[in-house]
Amino acid sequence: MTWLITGGAGYIGAHVVRAMTGAGERTVVYDDLSTGVPDRVPDGVPLVVGSTLDGERVARALRDHEITGVVHLAAKKQVAESLSLPLHYYRENVEGLRVLLDAVTSAGVRSFVLSSSAAVYGMPDVNLVTEETPCAPLSPYGETKLAGEWLVRAAGTATGLSTACLRYFNVAGAARPDLADRGVSNLIPMIFERLADGLPPRVFGDDYPTPDGTCVRDYIHVVDLAEAHVAAAHALASVPGRNLTVNIGRGEGVSVREMIDRVNALTGHDRPPVITARRPGDPARVVASADRAAAELNWKAHLGLDDMITSAWSGRQRTLPDAHRRRTRPGHGDRLRRGRRPGRPFEFGPEGAFSARFPVPGAGGEMCGGGGWDPGEATDDTQMAVLVAESLLECGGLDLPDVFHRFRRWAAADPKDIGLQTEAVLTGGDPWDLAAGLYFQTSQRAAGNGALMRAAPSAVYFAPSGRAATMDAARRLSALTHGDRAAWEGTAILHELIRVALTGADP
Numbered sequence: 481m482t483w484l485i486t487g488g489a490g491y492i493g494a495h496v497v498r499a500m501t502g503a504g505e506r507t508v509v510y511d512d513l514s515t516g517v518p519d520r521v522p523d524g525v526p527l528v529v530g531s532t533l534d535g536e537r538v539a540r541a542l543r544d545h546e547i548t549g550v551v552h553l554a555a556k557k558q559v560a561e562s563l564s565l566p567l568h569y570y571r572e573n574v575e576g577l578r579v580l581l582d583a584v585t586s587a588g589v590r591s592f593v594l595s596s597s598a599a600v601y602g603m604p605d606v607n608l609v610t611e612e613t614p615c616a617p618l619s620p621y622g623e624t625k626l627a628g629e630w631l632v633r634a635a636g637t638a639t640g641l642s643t644a645c646l647r648y649f650n651v652a653g654a655a656r657p658d659l660a661d662r663g664v665s666n667l668i669p670m671i672f673e674r675l676a677d678g679l680p681p682r683v684f685g686d687d688y689p690t691p692d693g694t695c696v697r698d699y700i701h702v703v704d705l706a707e708a709h710v711a712a713a714h715a716l717a718s719v720p721g722r723n724l725t726v727n728i729g730r731g732e733g734v735s736v737r738e739m740i741d742r743v744n745a746l747t748g749h750d751r752p753p754v755i756t757a758r759r760p761g762d763p764a765r766v767v768a769s770a771d772r773a774a775a776e777l778n779w780k781a782h783l784g785l786d787d788m789i790t791s792a793w794s795g796r797q798r799t800l801p802d803a804h805r806r807r808t809r810p811g812h813g814d815r816l817r818r819g820r821r822p823g824r825p826f827e828f829g830p831e832g833a834f835s836a837r838f839p840v841p842g843a844g845g846e847m848c849g850g851g852g853w854d855p856g857e858a859t860d861d862t863q864m865a866v867l868v869a870e871s872l873l874e875c876g877g878l879d880l881p882d883v884f885h886r887f888r889r890w891a892a893a894d895p896k897d898i899g900l901q902t903e904a905v906l907t908g909g910d911p912w913d914l915a916a917g918l919y920f921q922t923s924q925r926a927a928g929n930g931a932l933m934r935a936a937p938s939a940v941y942f943a944p945s946g947r948a949a950t951m952d953a954a955r956r957l958s959a960l961t962h963g964d965r966a967a968w969e970g971t972a973i974l975h976e977l978i979r980v981a982l983t984g985a986d987p
């Protein structure tokens with residue numbers, strides 16, 4: 481099938497496009513770029529710039545690209561803004577959808593998936609919100625989502641269009657730093673914002689009837705959410721005329737206080753929150769029942785809170801201007817002073833020592849680091865080598881900021897093994913092109929063998945490009961974490977040796 485993804489240049493849409501193409505579906509993005517970014521649309525996916533309010537343009541896009549299914553994410557989504565601009569929200573979210581549905585039903589499209597929201601429930605007074613829980617939205621935004629569901633169902637009933645309304649709970653995280661949410665309307669970015677400004681995170685009320693007195697919500701990783709769209713697309717395709725309404729959450733509650741503690745821990749901050757008055761209209765607890773999604777879509781979430789926080793944090797670091805980013809430095813000086821994470825070098829023993837320790841292959845005989853490593857666990861340089869490889873493949877070449885941010889995201893996730901120098905460089909909050917150099921100037925610490933090991937995949941990647949290109953890539957990659965030029969040259973020589981070996985010659 482070929483799917484039109486409206487709002488595909490937005491935060492969630494960009495993830496949906498990747499999940500759908502990853503599942504073998506053809507996709508076309510339709511977006512007016514009001515909050516979307518064309519860079520988020522992957523190469524090879526056509527982008528049609530237009531509003532859903534423009535019926536003719538939508539109809540042409542459906543025709544030109546022979547669209548058979550639509551995932552409709554294009555909408556305005558700020559609850560607070562909808563209170564002051566309700567007519568704008570009704571026009572964009574309800575009228576935009578009506579115009580789209582008009583074109584869709586005329587063009588013979590078979591399946592339609594709508595982005596709805598837990599905002600349709602308002603203040604549910606239940607432990608787990610099921611799809612049967614009464615809807616009573618508290619904002620024009622929530623109303624437009626509920627009205628959108630009515631439109632979609634009515635069109636489905638009248639025309640046989642298969643429809644699914646997915647009610648997202650609190651969406652967080654990113655597949656890659658450059659795909660992260662750039663707004664600050666959800667709790668995680670709001671905590672980041674306060675920490676970046678040197679302020680304690682704020683808790684709006686700690687006297688709710690919840691275990692720690694703060695509001696409880698259900699958070700879902702955007703990567704899991706995107707997979708739910710694939711599951712919905714397949715569920716609709718297999719049963720024509722279907723009409724589904726499904727919660728998309730994890731079915732697990734996280735309190736505001738728990739979230740702040742976790743963000744502090746994962747980003748290296750130590751900021752206890754301040755308690756302020758309740759905000760009007762905040763329900764104590766909104767947690768999805770995820771049963772229907774499992775039964776009807778055969779889908780459930782796999783990623784947890786830590787993945788959401790660390791990936792959102794990396795995205796924030798990447799998209800901020802350098803000056804602002806500097807202010808988000810997570811106090812690595814404190815961590816180092818406390819000696820929280822001593823470097824644990826890989827142990828190179830004498831010949832035979834490794835197999836003496838792990839004599840039975842497959843029962844602890846896998847390659848692993850020294851110092852208490854479990855079989856299969858990667859040491860820091862191995863892990864970083866994987867990140868280098870992933871970046872080279874996904875970016876189609878050497879994208880130094882991308883590699884650095886992958887390293888940073890990994891460092892923020894509290895890895896079991898990370899050397900002191902690596903940690904200082906990656907958590908210092910300095911820009912990618914200065915971080916290692918600044919650290920070397922102040923510490924004068926020379927490199928170990930890490931620069932060589934972590935850059936090894938680039939040696940293979942650049943080998944076909946010749947000697948100059950591979951040595952240049954080696955120096956630049958090494959410079960991300962090592963400020964001393966000796967490390968750059970060592971890495972460049974390793975690259976050249978690997979290149980020669982790959983040509984079949986004797987290095």
Ligand SMILES: NC(=O)c1ccc[n+]([C@@H]2O[C@H](COP(=O)([O-])OP(=O)(O)OC[C@H]3O[C@@H](n4cnc5c(N)ncnc54)[C@H](O)[C@@H]3O)[C@@H](O)[C@H]2O)c1
Pocket residue numbers: 486487488489490491492493510511512513514515516517530531532533552553554555556557572576595596597598648649650651652666
């Ligand atoms: N982010 C959340 O936490 C969340 C939660 C529940 C539901 N949703 C819903 O998910 C959808 C996507 O949200 P997001 O977080 O990716 O927001 P976003 O602002 O990043 O993406 C919305 C995209 O739609 C485009 N767009 C907006 N109005 C348009 C129009 N009239 N015509 C064409 N394109 C238009 C924007 O340019 C943007 O690319 C929205 O429908 C939103 O209501 C989001």
